[in-house]
Amino acid sequence: MHLACARRAGTITVAALAAFLSACSTQQVPSGLPSRQPAATARPAANTVPAQGEIIGSGETRVALLVPLSAEGNGGTVAGEIRNAARLALEDAGLDTLQIVVKDTGGTEPGASAAAASAVSEGAAMILGPLFAANVRAASVALGPAHPPTLAFSSDRSAAGPGTYLNSFLPGDLVRRIIAYAASQGVRRVVALVPNGPAGQLAEAEARRVLQASGGEVVAVGRYGYDNASMMAALQEVALSISDADAIFIPDGGNTPSVIAAALKGMGIDLSGKRLLGNGQWTSANLSDPALQGGWFADVDHARLNIFKGRYQQRFGAEPSVTASLAYDSVILASALARQGGAAAFTPAYLQTVSGFAGTTGTFRFLPDGTNERGYAVYEVTDGAARLISPAPASFTGGS
Numbered sequence: 407m408h409l410a411c412a413r414r415a416g417t418i419t420v421a422a423l424a425a426f427l428s429a430c431s432t433q434q435v436p437s438g439l440p441s442r443q444p445a446a447t448a449r450p451a452a453n454t455v456p457a458q459g460e461i462i463g464s465g466e467t468r469v470a471l472l473v474p475l476s477a478e479g480n481g482g483t484v485a486g487e488i489r490n491a492a493r494l495a496l497e498d499a500g501l502d503t504l505q506i507v508v509k510d511t512g513g514t515e516p517g518a519s520a521a522a523a524s525a526v527s528e529g530a531a532m533i534l535g536p537l538f539a540a541n542v543r544a545a546s547v548a549l550g551p552a553h554p555p556t557l558a559f560s561s562d563r564s565a566a567g568p569g570t571y572l573n574s575f576l577p578g579d580l581v582r583r584i585i586a587y588a589a590s591q592g593v594r595r596v597v598a599l600v601p602n603g604p605a606g607q608l609a610e611a612e613a614r615r616v617l618q619a620s621g622g623e624v625v626a627v628g629r630y631g632y633d634n635a636s637m638m639a640a641l642q643e644v645a646l647s648i649s650d651a652d653a654i655f656i657p658d659g660g661n662t663p664s665v666i667a668a669a670l671k672g673m674g675i676d677l678s679g680k681r682l683l684g685n686g687q688w689t690s691a692n693l694s695d696p697a698l699q700g701g702w703f704a705d706v707d708h709a710r711l712n713i714f715k716g717r718y719q720q721r722f723g724a725e726p727s728v729t730a731s732l733a734y735d736s737v738i739l740a741s742a743l744a745r746q747g748g749a750a751a752f753t754p755a756y757l758q759t760v761s762g763f764a765g766t767t768g769t770f771r772f773l774p775d776g777t778n779e780r781g782y783a784v785y786e787v788t789d790g791a792a793r794l795i796s797p798a799p800a801s802f803t804g805g806s
Contacts, residue, residue, distance in 0.1 A: 455528045457507040460489075463496045465504040467744040470525030471733075472535035472545060477513030484729050485510075485537065488559070490722050491730040492534070495737035503741040511536050515544035522548040530554055531749035534736050537729075539565040546570050555752050557736045559729060566776030571757060573732050573770070575706070576777060577605060580685040581612040581657060583782040584704035586620070587796055588653055588683055594622035596683070597644045598655040599666055602631050609657040609685075625651055641669055648675055659687025667697035686782075694790035701787045706767035707798045708783070714766040728767065735765035761802055768798040 457468065471492055473485035489508055496504060507528065509521035518541035525533055532555050536542050539562035546556065546567060553569055561574040585596070598613055600606035606629060614624045626647035628640030648654065648670070654677075656663045663684060670677060677697070684691070684703035691698065711731060718726045718734075743751040754774070762771030762779070769781035784796035 457505070457528050458509070458524055460508040462489075462493050462506040462508065463501045463504045465502050465744060467503075467740075467748050468505045468507060468528065468530050469532045469534060469737075469740050469744075470521070470528070470530040471506050471508045472511050472518060472521045472525070472533060472541075473508065474513030474517075474537055474541070475508070475510040477511075481513045481537065484727055485513075487718075487726045487730040488535070488537070488733040491718065491726065491733040492737045494718060494721055495734045496741065499738055499741035504737070504744050506534075506737065511541055511545075513538060513541065515540050518542070518545045519548035521545070522553075526550075526553065531744070531752045532557065532740050534733065534740070535559060542570065542572075555754065555757055557739075559732050563777050568774075568776065569754070570776050571772040572776060572778055573736050573772075574778070575686065575728070575780065577657075577685070578608055578612045579780060580704045580782060581609050582616055584683050584685060584702060584784060585613050585616040585655070587704070587784045588681065588702060589617060589620035589622055593652045593681060593683075594620075595625050595651045596622065596653045596655050597626045597628075597647050597651045598624050599628045599630065599640060599644065599658075600655075601658055601662075602629050602636075606657070609655075613655055624655075637665070637669065641666070641673065645670075645673060645675060648677075648680065651680060653681040653683050655683045657685045657687065659684075659690040661692065663688060663691045663698055663701070664695045667695070671697070688787075689792070693787050693792065698787045699789075702784055702795070703787075703792075704782045704784050705792075706780075706782060708785070708792065708794070710765075711767050731766040735763070735767075735770075738765075739763060764800075769801060771802055 471489065473488050474481045475485045476482060477485065492506055496506060507525065507530065509524060511517040511521050518536045522533060522545035526549060533545065534557050536545055537559045539560040542558040542560045542565040556570045557573045558565060558570060559574050560572060561576055563572065563576050566572045596613065596617060598610055600610050610627055617623055626644040628644040630637045630640035656666055663682065667677065667682065682698060682701035684701060686703065686705035688703040689705060706728065711728060714731050714734060715725055718730060743756060757772050758774060759771065762769050770778055772778050781798040783794055783798040785792035786795045
């Protein structure tokens with residue numbers, strides 16, 4: 407952030423916060439905060455209970471960030487990115503806006519419980535995290551029924567609940583977006599190839615529901631494990647149905663879409679005229695594969711996300727995962743609420759603002775059951791890259 411922006415951040419009004427940050431970072435950040443003031447509640451005095459953990463910022467309102475910093479593997483890596491993104495967000499909003507206390511859960515349920523209990527004892531107005539679904543549940547139990555609002559980063563919707571909101575990407579929503587778009591373009595008969603397990607079951611069920619609502623159907627389903635025998639068995643199961651289908655739905659990433667396309671062609675199946683459909687995992691696929699050209703997939707707003715990733719990389723020297731963007735948005739939202747009215751502003755009425763917020767990956771809003779709704783875009787694989795063909799919605803209208 408430019409020095410001039412940093413100097414102004416400490417004194418800017420809440421009403422102008424989103425626009426200010428947009429100008430400084432060349433991207434939109436959470437907006438749509440209620441214009442009314444919170445109920446008359448005295449602003450709490452400065453924190454008197456010593457905080458246990460790394461402290462970011464010097465604000466009067468305290469927020470706890472629960473992440474698995476000491477966890478092995480990818481969990482620890484993502485935790486570091488979340489902490490960095492939180493720091494970047496608070497630098498943008500003004501270091502005097504919040505006091506963020508970083509607490510290491512270790513990636514375990516006992517660790518999450520202990521971190522959550524510690525956060526409450528220290529007077530946290532909001533909990534950000536944990537990352538893993540089991541840790542979110544453990545933290546919710548430790549916090550009790552009247553706990554501070556929590557913005558967790560798990561994509562398992564079963565971890566949501568009253569006061570525990572998921573700021574994440576829920577797989578069913580991505581399926582809904584791509585299948586609904588395909589149906590709007592005349593796709594009626596779809597063959598689905600899904601991985602074994604809960605993710606595949608969810609994708610299959612949501613695809614069936616959306617197609618049935620639009621007059622279409624899933625005509626065949628092949629369920630595979632990640633081994634050659636299982637994959638071939640799944641392809642043989644749907645082979646005869648492909649000739650009469652409009653599209654093939656592959657909600658998986660990595661090399662799976664290319665492997666499936668190559669295997670089907672190797673079986674002598676003509677894929678011409680068959681639209682391949684996918685989800686956000688396709689960003690990890692080989693989009694230069696000729697077999698994937700013309701395929702459609704749903705994902706977050708790449709333009710917004712790439713701006714965030716560029717700023718993060720400039721600040722910390724590495725490209726972050728998309729999860730880091732969720733932490734950035736969460737801190738920006740918490741900062742705006744703190745400026746609006748301190749701890750008194752952290753209420754369900756404010757967090758469940760129907761108009762939602764505009765974040766680093768697009769629009770999002772929290773629902774009363776703790777889940778979220780996000781605006782997703784649709785992309786077409788063209789010349790080895792993702793080309794936007796249906797923009798993400800810029801706002802939400804009406805109720806949830």
